[in-house]
Amino acid sequence: MKYETKILGAILIITVVILFGGIFLLSRNQENNIFQIDYSRGxxxxxxxxxxxxxxxxxxxxxxxxxxxxxxxxxxxxxxxxxxxxxxxxxxxxxxxxxxxxxxxxxxxxxxxxxxxxxxxxxxxxxxxxxxxxxxxxxxxxxxxxxxxxxxxxxxxxxxxxxxxxxxxxxxxxxxxxxxxxxxxxxxxxxxxxxxxxxxxxxxxxxx
Amino acid sequence: MISFSLSNRLIFVFSLLGLSVASFLFYKYGLNESVFCPIGKGCDIVRTSSYSHILGIPIPFLGVVYYLTMALLSVVHSHQLPHKLVRKLQLLASTFAVGFGVYLTFLEVFVIRAYCFWCLMSFIISVVIFLAIVVSRYEIRN
Missing domain, CATH: 3.40.30.10 (Glutaredoxin)
Incomplete structure (x- = not known):
């Protein structure tokens, strides 16, 4: 395998992991977190x-x-x-x-x-x-x-x-x-x- | 005219850019929340229009699939430049993407009458990818 293929492949894998991992984590955090809201307002x-x-x-x-x-x-x-x-x-x-x-x-x-x-x-x-x-x-x-x-x-x-x-x-x-x-x-x-x-x-x- | 090597690198970089834009939109569509629009306020109008999905599939998901495929093809292509079959697949996919982009932009301008910044960004990226392929093809002919 050529050096450039390895580099491009690695960049692609890292990008995909960051993008989809980020989306997954953001979605999961939103599901589990209980936020402290000031109910006296609004x-x-x-x-x-x-x-x-x-x-x-x-x-x-x-x-x-x-x-x-x-x-x-x-x-x-x-x-x-x-x-x-x-x-x-x-x-x-x-x-x-x-x-x-x-x-x-x-x-x-x-x-x-x-x-x-x-x-x-x-x-x-x-x-x-x-x-x-x-x-x-x-x-x-x-x-x-x-x-x-x-x-x-x-x-x-x-x-x-x-x-x-x-x-x-x-x-x-x-x-x-x-x-x-x-x-x-x-x-x-x-x-x-x-x-x-x-x-x-x-x-x-x-x-x- | 540009070399196959430069063309392939351009396709790769712009595919990653397109992938980021499409993933961001896909995430926002999934949450059904207002989309931050850096210019104008048409992102929400486009997102909530009946044209934001095709057969129940959100349009940004098609973008994710397309840009991921193009990035993968350019990784494969970097191994053996130029590879006839990979070039044909790239040209075919990017022609379809630009055609689809023209259709979506037409809908934004004449039917929805609102402009989504991120959709236009994605369209411009797909045009750049298409040009990068076409321009390097001229090199092979001349």
Missing amino acids: QKIGSDSAKVRMVEFSDFECLACSAVEPYIVKLRAADPSKIQLIYRHFPLSQHAHSSQAAALAEAAGEQGKFWEMHDKLLETQAKWSSMNDATAFFMDLVKELGLDEDKIKQTMAGNVIKAKIDSDVAEGNSLGISQTPTFFVNGRKLDLQKFEDLDTLVEQELKK
Whole structure:
């Protein structure tokens, strides 16, 4: 065998081992690790004493986040004493309006309509995500939900909401999140092959 | 025109690059999570489109198989340069890959109307591999 063949063969084997070994280890670690999550934070549906506590780190401008929504809606309709859903913000830097959308949802939450705004933002994502400036569109949503527009603007401009979103991002980063949506069920990071699996995994957790 | 030896080394290096890109995408597709897009935000749109799988097989998996095959062929080829059968297999596979890449890029531009950075990178890599093969073939003819 030629010297070059040996060298190329060795490089190929090393590359394959690193790539596939890395993928295997990353997938395995995600399955076994129980992450310590701060359950006092985030927007919640369901009881703190629920058997299943699912945390979603999400971004209103991410397409996968709106694609998973129908499965989340199913879980939202489940028994709140058994399943608790917690929404945490993780606006990705490559999305132009996601931080503004997160602030808008939190400001709506101050007036008791976080989930209504959450749903509106995801439903209309395709419209506002392509805009250069989505502020006017967001204010239309505020009116549609019957919220106090001046209060919303004030709250969005304040530091409290920014700090809240920043702390969500900081915790997300410490949990090793780099993409959205990322789900944790009772502290276990989910490795979803398809979104349909979300309901199945939660059901399995309920049966444990 | 380039020598067979240089052509083979180029094919090997770019196959490893392509393998890394395809493996990254395959891993992300498997997790069904948002894909980090260095330029633009079309990666998720393409990933969640109905064209991201063929017969249930994720497209990046086909990329992994292709680049791994090309890397293996260039290792085999380095043993005896030029080897007619290996050259033919390389040309056949890379022509198919570039053709498939053109089809996928067409889908991105005209049907999905979104650009996936990593898919375009993979397409460019497959074009470079194809050119490396074709250019060295000219050398044999001239």
